[in-house]
Amino acid sequence: xxxxxxQSWAAARQSRIEATLQNxxxxxxxxxxxxxxxxxxxVLGGGKRVRPLLAFASGELSGADSERVTLAGAAVExxxxxxxxxxxxxxxxxxxxxxxxxxxxxxxxxATALLVGDALQSLAFxxxxxxxxxxxxxxxxxxxxxxxxxSGSRGMAGGQAIDLDSIGRRLSVPELELMHIHKTGALIxxxxxxxxxxxxxxxxxxxxxxxxxxxxxxxxxxxxxxxLDADAPTATLGKTAGKDADRxxxxxxxxxxxxxxxxxxxxxxxxxxxxxxxxxxxxxxxxQIADFIVLREF
Amino acid sequence: xxxxxxQSWAAARQSRIEATLQNxxxxxxxxxxxxxxxxxxxVLGGGKRVRPLLAFASGELSGADSERVTLAGAAVExxxxxxxxxxxxxxxxxxxxxxxxxxxxxxxxxATALLVGDALQSLAFxxxxxxxxxxxxxxxxxxxxxxxxxSGSRGMAGGQAIDLDSIGRRLSVPELELMHIHKTGALIxxxxxxxxxxxxxxxxxxxxxxxxxxxxxxxxxxxxxxxLDADAPTATLGKTAGKDADRxxxxxxxxxxxxxxxxxxxxxxxxxxxxxxxxxxxxxxxxQIADFIVLREF
Numbered sequence: 001x002x003x004x005x006x007q008s009w010a011a012a013r014q015s016r017i018e019a020t021l022q023n024x025x026x027x028x029x030x031x032x033x034x035x036x037x038x039x040x041x042x043v044l045g046g047g048k049r050v051r052p053l054l055a056f057a058s059g060e061l062s063g064a065d066s067e068r069v070t071l072a073g074a075a076v077e078x079x080x081x082x083x084x085x086x087x088x089x090x091x092x093x094x095x096x097x098x099x100x101x102x103x104x105x106x107x108x109x110x111a112t113a114l115l116v117g118d119a120l121q122s123l124a125f126x127x128x129x130x131x132x133x134x135x136x137x138x139x140x141x142x143x144x145x146x147x148x149x150x151s152g153s154r155g156m157a158g159g160q161a162i163d164l165d166s167i168g169r170r171l172s173v174p175e176l177e178l179m180h181i182h183k184t185g186a187l188i189x190x191x192x193x194x195x196x197x198x199x200x201x202x203x204x205x206x207x208x209x210x211x212x213x214x215x216x217x218x219x220x221x222x223x224x225x226x227x228l229d230a231d232a233p234t235a236t237l238g239k240t241a242g243k244d245a246d247r248x249x250x251x252x253x254x255x256x257x258x259x260x261x262x263x264x265x266x267x268x269x270x271x272x273x274x275x276x277x278x279x280x281x282x283x284x285x286x287x288q289i290a291d292f293i294v295l296r297e298f
Numbered sequence: 299x300x301x302x303x304x305q306s307w308a309a310a311r312q313s314r315i316e317a318t319l320q321n322x323x324x325x326x327x328x329x330x331x332x333x334x335x336x337x338x339x340x341v342l343g344g345g346k347r348v349r350p351l352l353a354f355a356s357g358e359l360s361g362a363d364s365e366r367v368t369l370a371g372a373a374v375e376x377x378x379x380x381x382x383x384x385x386x387x388x389x390x391x392x393x394x395x396x397x398x399x400x401x402x403x404x405x406x407x408x409a410t411a412l413l414v415g416d417a418l419q420s421l422a423f424x425x426x427x428x429x430x431x432x433x434x435x436x437x438x439x440x441x442x443x444x445x446x447x448x449s450g451s452r453g454m455a456g457g458q459a460i461d462l463d464s465i466g467r468r469l470s471v472p473e474l475e476l477m478h479i480h481k482t483g484a485l486i487x488x489x490x491x492x493x494x495x496x497x498x499x500x501x502x503x504x505x506x507x508x509x510x511x512x513x514x515x516x517x518x519x520x521x522x523x524x525x526l527d528a529d530a531p532t533a534t535l536g537k538t539a540g541k542d543a544d545r546x547x548x549x550x551x552x553x554x555x556x557x558x559x560x561x562x563x564x565x566x567x568x569x570x571x572x573x574x575x576x577x578x579x580x581x582x583x584x585x586q587i588a589d590f591i592v593l594r595e596f
Contacts (some may be wrong), residue, residue: 026451035451035459084418091408110389111462114412115455118384119414121452125423129442137435144427152420153324156411161333164409215448262587 002295006288010053012020017052018044018065020074024127037110038116038125043081046099050221050293051076051188055195057285058210064199068133072194074145075127079151080187082120083114087160116286121151143194159183163249172248181215188218209278212292215288216272222295223265226251228296230258269294300593304586308351314364315350322425326421334567336414337421341379344397348519348591349374349486353493355583356508362497366431370441370492373425377449378485380418383411383457419449431496441492447532449487458482461547470546478520479513486516507576511584512571519591522565524549526594528556567592 023045028037052073059069088095088103089110096106128147134140149155159182166179174248192214196202202210230253251259272290276283319341326335352369357367384522386401387408403411405594426445432438447453457480464477490512494500500508528551550559570588574581 030452032451032459032463035456041450054406082416086412089412091412114384114387114389115451115459115462117416118380118419118449119451119455121419122446122453122455124343126443126446126450129439129444129446137439141427141442143401144439145340145424146427148420148422148424148427151416152329152424153330153337153413153417157417157420157421158330161330161410161413164413165330165332249513284592 002292003288006285006292009135009285009288010292011199012097013056013070014049016070017049017073017077018256020070021077021095024071024074025120034108035112035115035119038112039120041101041107042085042113043078043117043120046101047081048075049073049077051080052288053292054083054188054191054214054217054289055123055198057283057289058192058195059198060285061202061206061210061279061282062196062199063201063285064197068131069133069195070298071127072133072198073191074295075124075147076187076191076194077122078124078127079156081145082117083151083156083160083187085120086117089113092160092164094116098286117239120195122149125292126229135200139197143197146193146197150186155182155186155190156184157168166250171249171255173252173255174253176221176250176252184223184225185215189214205280208281209275210286213272213275216275217290217293218266220265220268220272220290223261223268224296226253227265229253241297256279265294300512300590301586304590305318306350307583307586308378308430311351311354311368312347314368315347315371315375319375322369322372322376322421323588332338333404333410333413335415336402336410337403337418339399340383340411340414341418342544344399345373345379347371348587349378349489352486352489352512352515352584352587353496353585355581356490356493357496358501359495359504359508359577359580360497361499362493362495366496367493369425369488370431370496373422373445374424374453374485374489374492376418376422377445377454380415380422381449381454381485383418384415384584386551387411390458390462410576421532422449433498437495444491444494444495445488452570453480453488454482454511457484464548466546467548471550471553472526474548474550474553475517478517479525482520483513486519487512504576506571508584511570511573511588513516515588515591516571518563518566518588521559521566522548522592522594524551525556525559525563528553563592 025040025043026036028040030036053075055069055073064148084098085104088098089105095103097103104116125144128144151157159179163183173250189211192210193207196207252264253256256264269290271276273287276286312422313528322335322339323338326338328334353367353371353374381400382396385391387403394401402414423442426442431441449455457477460477487509490508494505494508550562554562567588571585574584
């Protein structure tokens with residue numbers, strides 16, 4: 001169960017992120033208009049903004065200015081949005097429905113969707129270069145590096161590549177874990193670390209604890225995704241359900257079964273919460289996000 | 299005619315860039331291996347490295363450390379290489395030949411080529427975040443912003459979008475110019491500015507003169523490209539000749555004719571050289587690059 005207190009905390013921050021993304025994305029009247037309209041279509045008005053929420057919760061731990069965290073969270077969300085647009089393309093998952101709407105390439109064509117993803121990635125780094133996000137500019141350069149490596153071939157894009165190579169193969173649980181640590185985990189970890197690094201109050205040990213939490217919760221997120229894909233109707237998901245099994249993609253459900261996948265997600269949640277012990281009661285929001293992720297629909 | 303002196307200057311720098319790209323790109327043995335092999339295939343062993351050369355020549359004007367310029371030039375080249383991989387995809391130009399080799403998607407498949415482009419873009423920004431490239435980290439953050447905006451929806455990706463929208467239409471020369479200022483010009487300007495900003499010795503007026511030079515030479519580059527596409531055999535180009543006309547793409551040749559396109563390129567070269575007047579004889583390499591670009595094959 002997600003508490004009312006968390007819901008109102010999250011809703012306030014989701015609105016801020018939405019407003020900031022609105023402002024960061026070029027207006028649809030600015031040329032090239034069609035590209036900008038498509039970028040806005042892909043980013044705005046949807047999504048739970050889990051990654052920015054994680055940045056906010058981490059930023060609160062480190063005493064970060066909330067303007068800065070909003071921008072850092074928006075940068076991560078732009079990367080996430082680009083990855084969804086490219087993942088949905090016909091040469092990848094070939095999906096037609098995302099967040100209850102036609103996917104970007106269905107609405108705007110494949111070529112435009114390709115450019116949308118490319119330009120959203122550029123925009124994310126433009127945000128990190130353009131605004132003051134950390135007191136020390138060297139820390140901010142470190143944030144650029146963090147987000148870039150989380151997005152690249154040894155992070156998210158690498159996870160996609162492992163995913164591609166795995167279609168039709170049966171993966172062991174450690175292999176699945178390796179794939180997901182890259183594919184979704186890297187960006188979730190970056191969200192927590194970028195949020196935290198907008199402030200100054202965490203030392204390396206605390207950043208490491210936060211990273212461990214984010215790594216575990218990122219994996220839990222994926223296990224829950226697999227469970228929902230196998231278990232929930234399309235209407236609830238806002239995307240096509242059962243796609244993974246249809247495409248013969250290895251999932252936790254195919255590797256462990258449904259019941260064991262659910263209990264694995266719970267185990268990951270417990271381990272993630274344990275990683276927060278050093279923060280004592282300062283980590284309330286992070287604990288709530290863990291619940292928000294793991295308990296979302298089962 | 300390109301002088302022997304310039305050829306040896308350029309060859310030394312092309313080797314440095316090649317070696318640096320070799321080191322920056324993850325080794326093919328690092329997982330995910332297939333993605334890393336494809337990234338290396340797309341980047342290494344080809345190309346004239348015009349953008350890095352421009353960064354070097356600009357860096358020499360500003361007293362920049364050559365290690366730093368090499369890294370900045372490599373970052374620009376990674377962006378350029380990603381854009382070629384994505385441009386060649388079936389949903390874009392659908393080209394099968396690049397630098398005399400099968401294009402990335404022909405060799406590795408569409409899905410991998412998509413990820414190659416995505417990951418090369420991330421890697422470019424990782425380089426700008428990871429290494430010390432400017433004495434003042436705030437200047438380096440400005441470089442991140444510069445490269446990101448040159449790559450994004452109001453730069454290179456935007457130019458591609460204008461290009462897409464123009465297929466089958468007859469563009470006026472100003473419309474063509476707008477397209478190319480985005481599509482190739484933005485990244486060429488970024489190359490010059492990034493190179494210069496690795497050093498400290500240029501003031502804003504000089505940076506502006508350099509920017510004007512780069513803008514004009516970027517446009518000249520495109521005009522020459524159109525001329526070569528219409529005029530040269532495939533074997534000389536290393537990519538499929540005559541594609542633009544076949545796809546009913548507007549080009550300078552279709553708008554102005556071949557002879558007038560050639561003289562327009564010469565005019566742009568002269569204007570570009572004039573922009574270098576304030577540098578007097580310190581701008582030798584930039585002048586040689588202008589010739590290298592405009593006189594390359596006609």
